[in-house]
Amino acid sequence: MNTDSLTRAFVVLIRRDLLLAVRRRAEMANPLLFFILVTSLFPLSIGANPTLLQAVAPGIIWVAALLAALLSLDSVFRSDFEDGSLEQYLLSSHPVSVLVLAKIIAHWLITGLPLLLVSPLLGVLLGLPVTGIKTLFITLLLGTPVLSLIGAVGVALTVGLRKGGMILSLLVLPLYIPLLIFASSAVDSAAAGLPVTAHLSLIAALLVLALSLSPFATAAALRVSLS
């Protein structure tokens, strides 16, 4: 009975956020457009030398994905904070960490998943070999949820501040660095024909770690922000 209603709350929250995203399509498209534009600016600015592009492609795509995620992070809790819905989550009869996880999953579906889906195209654009594109896809599949999970903690901490954007970047970007290093070097190695299992395992470990800690940290941070 109790887990039933908890599951329902979980599903209702995810569905609600997806519905809101559909009704505010422009906001949803922003991070994706940013991702595509930034990535496609590089061949224009550093020249269309295939060897050079192929060498920098993993780094470019990952940095662009990271910045696009950062751009979209505020939307996890900002509007809920402003209209008072956030208080309602904290006063729910369900554990806040579970509700927060639902919000994070919805955020990933709205912003992370589209990035993931267009990434092979951008890989082709930058001349990555097929093995590189495959690995890029897997790193983004494992990595973009980490971006949402870690970012949610930062947003929860800064949501009460009027100009939290700068602090948010300072808080969150350093925590993204390990992911950035492993992910782009995995794609590099794959493009060079080297094995990448170790890199991918490390990224998967990061995902598991973030998945198990972030909901609790985010819930605690929200309590601090609202009190």
Next chain:
Amino acid sequence: MTQTETTRLEACGLECTRDDRILFSQLDFTLASGQALLLEGRNGSGKTSLLRILCGIRLPDEGSICWNGTDISRLGPDYHQHTSYVGHRDGNKLDLTPLENLATARALGKANDITLQAALEKVDLYGFEDVPTRNLSAGQQRRLALARLLVTDALLWILDEPFTSLDVHGIAVIEELLEQHTARGGMLAVTSHHTVNLDNSRVLRINLSA
């Protein structure tokens, strides 16, 4: 609502400070089921802060709140399943319809079996189910927020200025809901600049400016 006879909310020695200013201290009261707590006081006297402390969003600087003898900070969700809060901000999503907003509210709390349409009807929003909340007037949005109280089985309603932007008719509708709630054994904690017409025998008044 069972277990109503035994339910009580006790505040012991509450103190709240803001910017080194003591808003209130040594505040004690006991609210039993069927009673309404009416908070009065000037602007900035700490009414909203006290309500947020009662909700458990904010921690008191001193003292404690107990629900049936257990500190609410230790109860967490077990306390929140008995409460429903409508604050300054309505907590409605403007891009969703009233029905969708209520469905979320119900999923977050301990759902009862009144239909969402019936809840909307009770606050006079019948016929507005599928209009985006953004297109409703301020008073209608307020009534939608108050309709949240009806879709869960909460015993304690915590309301911060519930009558803001309501017209005379809207106020009468909400007052009747409050009256029915206390008559059924529910509890209320309300701040209002508008006089709340409730059966005086059930009302506990606290003036924070005194």
